[in-house]
Amino acid sequence: MGQISSPIMSVRQLNKQFGKGCEQCSNSDNRKLERNYCRACGTVYSCQNLSFDLYPGEVLGIVGESGSGKSTLMRSLYFDQEVTTGEAYLQPYKEGAVNLFQESSQQQKYIRNHLMGKVYQNPVLGLRMGFSSIGNIAEKMIAAGNRNVAAMEARGSELLDQVHIPVYRMKEAPKKFSGGMQQRVQIAKALSNNPPILLLDEVTTGLDLSVQANVLDLIKHLQRELKISMLLVSHDLGVIRMLADRTMVMLDGRVVEQGLTDQILEDPQHAYTQQLVHSLL
Amino acid sequence: MRIQYNFAFLDEGSKREIRRATLKAIAIPGYQVPFASRELPIGRGWGTGGLQLTLSLIGKSDVLKVIDQGSDESVNAVSIKKLIDKTTGVPATDATEAATLIQSRHRIPEVPLRTGQLLVLQVPMPEPLRMYEPSELETKRLHGEKDYSGAWLMLFEQIMKYRSVSTGADHPVMVNDRYVMAPSPIPKFDNPKMNYSEALILLGAGREKKIYAVPPYTQVVSLAFEDVPFEPESFPGHSCRQCGAEDVFMDELYDSEKEETYYQCNDTSYCLQRMNAQPLV
Ligand SMILES: [Zn+2]
Ligand SMILES: [Zn+2]
Numbered sequence: 422m423g424q425i426s427s428p429i430m431s432v433r434q435l436n437k438q439f440g441k442g443c444e445q446c447s448n449s450d451n452r453k454l455e456r457n458y459c460r461a462c463g464t465v466y467s468c469q470n471l472s473f474d475l476y477p478g479e480v481l482g483i484v485g486e487s488g489s490g491k492s493t494l495m496r497s498l499y500f501d502q503e504v505t506t507g508e509a510y511l512q513p514y515k516e517g518a519v520n521l522f523q524e525s526s527q528q529q530k531y532i533r534n535h536l537m538g539k540v541y542q543n544p545v546l547g548l549r550m551g552f553s554s555i556g557n558i559a560e561k562m563i564a565a566g567n568r569n570v571a572a573m574e575a576r577g578s579e580l581l582d583q584v585h586i587p588v589y590r591m592k593e594a595p596k597k598f599s600g601g602m603q604q605r606v607q608i609a610k611a612l613s614n615n616p617p618i619l620l621l622d623e624v625t626t627g628l629d630l631s632v633q634a635n636v637l638d639l640i641k642h643l644q645r646e647l648k649i650s651m652l653l654v655s656h657d658l659g660v661i662r663m664l665a666d667r668t669m670v671m672l673d674g675r676v677v678e679q680g681l682t683d684q685i686l687e688d689p690q691h692a693y694t695q696q697l698v699h700s701l702l
Numbered sequence: 703m704r705i706q707y708n709f710a711f712l713d714e715g716s717k718r719e720i721r722r723a724t725l726k727a728i729a730i731p732g733y734q735v736p737f738a739s740r741e742l743p744i745g746r747g748w749g750t751g752g753l754q755l756t757l758s759l760i761g762k763s764d765v766l767k768v769i770d771q772g773s774d775e776s777v778n779a780v781s782i783k784k785l786i787d788k789t790t791g792v793p794a795t796d797a798t799e800a801a802t803l804i805q806s807r808h809r810i811p812e813v814p815l816r817t818g819q820l821l822v823l824q825v826p827m828p829e830p831l832r833m834y835e836p837s838e839l840e841t842k843r844l845h846g847e848k849d850y851s852g853a854w855l856m857l858f859e860q861i862m863k864y865r866s867v868s869t870g871a872d873h874p875v876m877v878n879d880r881y882v883m884a885p886s887p888i889p890k891f892d893n894p895k896m897n898y899s900e901a902l903i904l905l906g907a908g909r910e911k912k913i914y915a916v917p918p919y920t921q922v923v924s925l926a927f928e929d930v931p932f933e934p935e936s937f938p939g940h941s942c943r944q945c946g947a948e949d950v951f952m953d954e955l956y957d958s959e960k961e962e963t964y965y966q967c968n969d970t971s972y973c974l975q976r977m978n979a980q981p982l983v
Contacts, residue, residue: 526847527847530847530849552855552859553859553862553863555862556855556858556859556862559855559858560851560855563851563854563855563858564849564851568854568927568928569927569928569929570858570861570927570928570929570930571929572929573858574862591862592862592863
């Protein structure tokens with residue numbers, strides 16, 4: 422990959438904890454935790470000192486089981502929740518000089534609407550199920566300041582076509598669609614403003630295998646065509662293998678291993694990664 | 703035995719509280735100010751918000767006009783007038799230009815309002831974003847951040863469904879370039895009358911416990927997309943069968959004897975006044 426170029430997104434020392442912490446667990450170097458949980462005070466450390474870079478046009482996979490902190494990380498990056506501490510920089514935003522987590526909520530909305538797209542595992546979080554599909558896609562364009570109906574309708578139709586939803590169904594509500602189609606509408610919405618970064622959170626989990634394969638194919642195809650940078654979260658190493666150039670393995674809120682996906686699959690170092698890879702074979 | 707009511711029914715403490723909310727509403731054009739809605743001898747949803755404004759503001763030297771969807775003589779308008787008359791002795795009039803205080807449901811009179819007059823509008827649903835976002839906490843936050851994507855999305859949905867903006871009434875407006883406001887279910891025809899109105903306009907929602915205001919000479923712009931302009935109702939080629947008026951808001955009626963539709967001023971006192979001014983044939 423183009424690792425010579427500078428990253429499009431950099432995350433440094435991202436921490437997210439639920440609870441106040443205590444003497445036993447406040448020091449990140451030697452906290453006594455059961456998995457990510459402090460028995461003494463009940464604090465949960467969902468993300469601990471996460472640092473990584475995402476490069477232009479790259480798909481960075483994040484694999485881990487539920488409770489590993491990968492979805493918490495995604496929510497933090499899309500400002501769905503506040504981080505406890507940490508920094509994130511986006512090259513297309515103020516030339517990567519400003520910590521996104523320190524920006525006002527209005528600026529964070531600007532970043533969400535113009536520079537990012539997100540596809541949620543649960544389509545209810547990403548779509549208004551009772552509104553039309555074209556309206557769902559337009560919502561993101563409206564949020565980015567578009568006030569031209571014809572332009573939004575044209576762009577929305579183009580996107581629906583790209584995600585293989587017949588344009589004549591654009592006025593139907595996602596609640597009438599199958600799970601796979603709902604994810605396609607989410608993808609179309611996420612892409613509507615041509616964001617340089619796409620966040621994908623377990624997008625195929627819960628879908629039938631054949632439908633999964635179709636959605637993954639679509640993502641792969643769009644990624645090649647649009648050269649969009651993606652953060653791809655999954656508990657399924659098979660999904661990661663299919664799409665990710667590089668991979669981070671997360672366990673109990675920490676990154677335990679990272680590297681080229683092929684390398685990790687061939688020669689896993691950490692015991693947990695070895696277990697994951699073996700279960701894949 | 704006759705019960706002695708306080709002047710204008712409400713006790714002085716309640717009136718003061720309503721006036722305080724009203725002053726705040728005038729100071730922040732278009733912003734919904736909460737108030738402790740009182741019980742009145744008419745049911746909530748029958749104009750109690752407007753009535754509380756009227757009762758808290760009426761003085762002995764006022765001249766009152768009450769209209770219900772253009773009619774001074776509807777049961778609802780008459781019973782409100784009776785209540786106010788019984789508890790204040792303030793005379794009522796049908797003539798818009800003679801009134802100092804006008805309470806109205808779903809219309810702004812045809813006779814242009816002037817400085818010194820006060821228009822009170824009854825509001826069933828004060829929150830323009832409610833259909834988009836059910837949570838009051840969330841809509842308050844959206845107003846705070848001036849995030850009106852939801853209002854635009856609802857208009858977009860209508861255009862997708864009906865190929866035009868189908869809001870016959872309560873078409874959302876931007877007040878003073880800051881707050882999006884529900885103008886109450888007045889026809890779109892009346893929206894432009896709010897823009898730089900010489901009279902103070904107060905809006906009261908009894909059930910929803912909100913007061914808001916358009917102070918005199920305040921900009922009020924009806925929301926419209928670049929390529930789908932705001933279009934008030936118009937009645938090209940039609941005139942009022944009774945008074946011959948053309949540029950007014952008209953009701954379409956059906957004459958079963960002649961088997962034809964005809965048009966008539968919706969504002970009955972305006973129509974009567976015009977007829978009275980015409981020479982007898
Ligand atoms: Zn602790
Ligand atoms: Zn007439």
